[in-house]
Amino acid sequence: MFATVFVFAVENAVARIVCEGTFDSIPAITFTAALHPGWNAGNTMDAIPDETAWGNPPLVNSTFAHVKNAGFNGVRLPVTWTHHMTGETPWTVDNQWLQRVSNVVDMITSNGLSVVINAHHDSWASFDLASPNANYTRYEEQFYRLWYQVGENLACKSSMVAFEPLNEPSGNTKKHAEELNKLHAIFLQAINDAGGFNSDRVVVLGGLGDNAVNLIQWLEIPENITNPYALTFHYYSPWDFTASAWGKTIWGSDADKAALEADFEAVRGNSSSSPIIVGEFGMEVRPSEPGARWKWFDHVVRTGHKNMFAMMLWDTSIHFVAGSPNPWEDPTALDILMNASQGVPNTLADSTEDGAASEQWSSATIFHRGGERGEPVADQSLPFIWNGNTLFSIESTVANAPRLLVLDEDYVLNDPNITFKDRYLSTLFQQFGPPGIKANLTLHFSSGAALQLPAIQWDTPQAGFTDFIVTPENVKTDLPIPFEYKGLDKLATVKARLYNSTYLIDEWTQWLGPLQQGRLTYQSHWDFNASHVMVKSSVLQAVLAAHGAAVLTFEFYPRMRANSVNFTLDVERPPPPPAFLAV
Numbered sequence: 001m002f003a004t005v006f007v008f009a010v011e012n013a014v015a016r017i018v019c020e021g022t023f024d025s026i027p028a029i030t031f032t033a034a035l036h037p038g039w040n041a042g043n044t045m046d047a048i049p050d051e052t053a054w055g056n057p058p059l060v061n062s063t064f065a066h067v068k069n070a071g072f073n074g075v076r077l078p079v080t081w082t083h084h085m086t087g088e089t090p091w092t093v094d095n096q097w098l099q100r101v102s103n104v105v106d107m108i109t110s111n112g113l114s115v116v117i118n119a120h121h122d123s124w125a126s127f128d129l130a131s132p133n134a135n136y137t138r139y140e141e142q143f144y145r146l147w148y149q150v151g152e153n154l155a156c157k158s159s160m161v162a163f164e165p166l167n168e169p170s171g172n173t174k175k176h177a178e179e180l181n182k183l184h185a186i187f188l189q190a191i192n193d194a195g196g197f198n199s200d201r202v203v204v205l206g207g208l209g210d211n212a213v214n215l216i217q218w219l220e221i222p223e224n225i226t227n228p229y230a231l232t233f234h235y236y237s238p239w240d241f242t243a244s245a246w247g248k249t250i251w252g253s254d255a256d257k258a259a260l261e262a263d264f265e266a267v268r269g270n271s272s273s274s275p276i277i278v279g280e281f282g283m284e285v286r287p288s289e290p291g292a293r294w295k296w297f298d299h300v301v302r303t304g305h306k307n308m309f310a311m312m313l314w315d316t317s318i319h320f321v322a323g324s325p326n327p328w329e330d331p332t333a334l335d336i337l338m339n340a341s342q343g344v345p346n347t348l349a350d351s352t353e354d355g356a357a358s359e360q361w362s363s364a365t366i367f368h369r370g371g372e373r374g375e376p377v378a379d380q381s382l383p384f385i386w387n388g389n390t391l392f393s394i395e396s397t398v399a400n401a402p403r404l405l406v407l408d409e410d411y412v413l414n415d416p417n418i419t420f421k422d423r424y425l426s427t428l429f430q431q432f433g434p435p436g437i438k439a440n441l442t443l444h445f446s447s448g449a450a451l452q453l454p455a456i457q458w459d460t461p462q463a464g465f466t467d468f469i470v471t472p473e474n475v476k477t478d479l480p481i482p483f484e485y486k487g488l489d490k491l492a493t494v495k496a497r498l499y500n501s502t503y504l505i506d507e508w509t510q511w512l513g514p515l516q517q518g519r520l521t522y523q524s525h526w527d528f529n530a531s532h533v534m535v536k537s538s539v540l541q542a543v544l545a546a547h548g549a550a551v552l553t554f555e556f557y558p559r560m561r562a563n564s565v566n567f568t569l570d571v572e573r574p575p576p577p578p579a580f581l582a583v
């Protein structure tokens with residue numbers, strides 16, 4: 001079984017790296033604890049074919065100072081090697097790339113952060129275990145050579161540096177898993193053959209797809225492993241919520257929380273005392289509703305902490321670049337994450353949790369309807385989930401001028417509600433007033449994250465046009481529709497109904513709740529920016545294929561019928577028959 005490996009081992013036995021200095025050997029549990037909470041430098045060193053190919057600037061030392069300042073202790077550095085190594089034996093990795101990775105690793109550790117480096121998109125670019133054309137013999141040779149060279153290059157790095165052989169390995173069968181187990185053994189052999197401090201270095205092993213169930217059912221730790229090791233899996237569940245699919249914009253019911261707890265406890269329960277790293281978790285911030293999102297972040301990180309998992313946020317790097325014009329979109333979620341990662345209770349904004357609901361409310365935003373059909377300004381009671389905390393203060397900021405709200409005058413407390421009084425709200429809102437963000441509130445509590453709540457006067461958004469004829473030519477590109485948002489510049493979801501009352505795409509969603517039936521999926525079917533809503537080519541093609549009209553309903557926050565816009569997509573029809581043919 002290890003024949004190939006053995007040949008390499010003999011060949012390289014003389015070439016072992018010898019390091020100066022000493023290595024502070026640590027058990028994997030110490031490494032894992034030091035990593036928590038962690039951050040992924042995503043879409044940068046793993047971009048294809050090189051670091052800046054996916055639009056991010058190169059990683060610099062100050063990126064990691066920012067990451068450290070934000071409260072993270074560890075970094076996962078995804079690296080794709082395929083495009084930096086020769087395409088055949090002896091699979092030589094480009095020296096400049098090895099040096100670049102080494103430099104970035106030094107930046108990370110010199111900022112006091114631990115780091116896991118991996119082989120990232122190589123899981124499909126070079127080592128696709130599930131491919132019908134897979135040549136496992138070739139994979140084994142190349143994998144050994146890859147990790148031998150990476151192992152040599154990073155052999156003398158400190159114990160703050162760990163190796164993870166392969167990100168999200170493809171495959172879903174026992175056969176694929178057995179090959180992955182074999183690759184793990186080959187990886188261990190390679191880094192140990194390379195020498196240096198690698199024999200004492202922490203390694204991080206996962207299952208197919210870095211999926212929790214695959215980890216549990218199929219990962220077999222190589223028999224003669226001598227390296228300290230941690231296990232890893234990724235968490236993006238429930239996928240429809242984290243990916244903004246099928247109108248799933250609510251989260252936080254007892255059943256939702258129990259499912260998450262069961263997922264984590266199954267990994268913990270099957271892995272007894274192994275150190276465990278949730279190498280990636282996260283969700284789409286842009287289209288999601290903050291109340292639901294905060295609950296999810298809190299519960300994922302809190303449950304991870306309880307199970308002693310190191311939690312590593314997936315991120316696309318750009319948000320933590322020094323002076324980024326595009327900082328992480330949700331500072332409140334970050335604060336929630338940091339507090340939950342230490343087990344500190346957060347107060348959370350309550351929001352719709354019932355899958356049978358037909359509208360969605362949330363205490364994460366103070367909404368008031370203005371415009372022509374505006375409502376009188378009145379007291380608003382917003383429920384919070386207190387988790388044992390008490391309210392410390394509320395700061396209301398308008399145009400950079402903060403003021404502390406006064407208890408009993410501006411607001412009152414009716415457990416579990418904070419009731420904002422008409423007296424305060426009427427300084428921001430008017431019955432027929434113009435839409436916009438009228439104030440930014442910060443709520444401070446006895447412990448845990450401060451919550452940032454915008455006060456928004458909304459009106460139904462307005463589309464630049466509301467119908468469009470699809471043709472075989474124009475279905476090939478996405479359709480941008482100019483929009484005046486009138487409140488929050490966010491599209492929540494899109495419902496698509498065909499002329500005959502069936503759903504245009506994913507007809508099975510008829511079995512879901514009223515907020516999800518017929519809804520489409522973010523990025524596959526729709527997108528938006530500050531001025532336009534985009535209907536993706538896939539939707540136009542579906543209308544063309546159905547030979548009939550479809551009504552798209554664009555839905556905004558707060559999700560209610562009055563805050564949606566209908567748009568008709570139709571196909572070209574033959575001209576009507578000449579009048580003289582009519583009987």
Ligand SMILES: *[C@@H]1O[C@H](CO)[C@@H](O)[C@H](O)[C@H]1NC(C)=O
Nearest residue numbers: 061062065103106107110111
């Ligand atoms: C990175 O910056 C830190 C200070 O934040 C400094 O101590 C360290 O020497 C720098 N590392 C590198 C590799 O330049």
Ligand SMILES: *[C@@H]1O[C@H](CO)[C@@H](O)[C@H](O)[C@H]1NC(C)=O
Nearest residue numbers: 089134135136137138139141
């Ligand atoms: C599989 O890879 C090995 C090693 O690179 C090679 O010798 C063999 O010819 C390949 N097999 C096929 C079917 O391509």
Ligand SMILES: *[C@@H]1O[C@H](CO)[C@@H](O)[C@H](O)[C@H]1NC(C)=O
Nearest residue numbers: 002005006009188189192224
């Ligand atoms: C693990 O055991 C295999 C034989 O089963 C051997 O070929 C290999 O060298 C061993 N690896 C290490 C790292 O000791």
Ligand SMILES: *[C@@H]1O[C@H](CO)[C@@H](O)[C@H](O)[C@H]1NC(C)=O
Nearest residue numbers: 213216265266267268269270
């Ligand atoms: C092991 O994992 C399975 C799911 O794969 C789960 O049903 C079972 O409860 C877990 N065992 C323990 C002891 O947690």
Ligand SMILES: *[C@@H]1O[C@H](CO)[C@@H](O)[C@H](O)[C@H]1NC(C)=O
Nearest residue numbers: 380381382383414415416417
């Ligand atoms: C809290 O507010 C909700 C929603 O406005 C309301 O239904 C509920 O009765 C309030 N509860 C208390 C104790 O005031």
Ligand SMILES: *[C@@H]1O[C@H](CO)[C@@H](O)[C@H](O)[C@H]1NC(C)=O
Nearest residue numbers: 397398399400437438439440
């Ligand atoms: C509220 O905060 C947003 C984002 O930081 C800012 O653009 C807006 O001007 C603020 N609104 C008010 C009324 O201060």
Ligand SMILES: *[C@@H]1O[C@H](CO)[C@@H](O)[C@H](O)[C@H]1NC(C)=O
Nearest residue numbers: 071335338339342448449450
């Ligand atoms: C928890 O949140 C508070 C308030 O937002 C913040 O000051 C603090 O730094 C957070 N705690 C941690 C451990 O980050």
Ligand SMILES: *[C@@H]1O[C@H](CO)[C@@H](O)[C@H](O)[C@H]1NC(C)=O
Nearest residue numbers: 480481528529530531532534
């Ligand atoms: C939004 O997208 C539209 C259509 O692609 C484009 O014309 C416009 O410039 C974009 N606006 C912003 C603010 O990015």
Ligand SMILES: *[C@@H]1O[C@H](CO)[C@@H](O)[C@H](O)[C@H]1NC(C)=O
Nearest residue numbers: 498500501502545546547548
């Ligand atoms: C509705 O129209 C679509 C597309 O033309 C068609 O595939 C489907 O069978 C129709 N369903 C019903 C119930 O009429």
Ligand SMILES: *[C@@H]1O[C@H](CO)[C@@H](O)[C@H](O)[C@H]1NC(C)=O
Nearest residue numbers: 497551553561562564565566
């Ligand atoms: C959009 O059209 C559907 C019927 O296709 C209708 O039930 C709904 O009320 C309309 N929504 C708006 C906001 O006009």
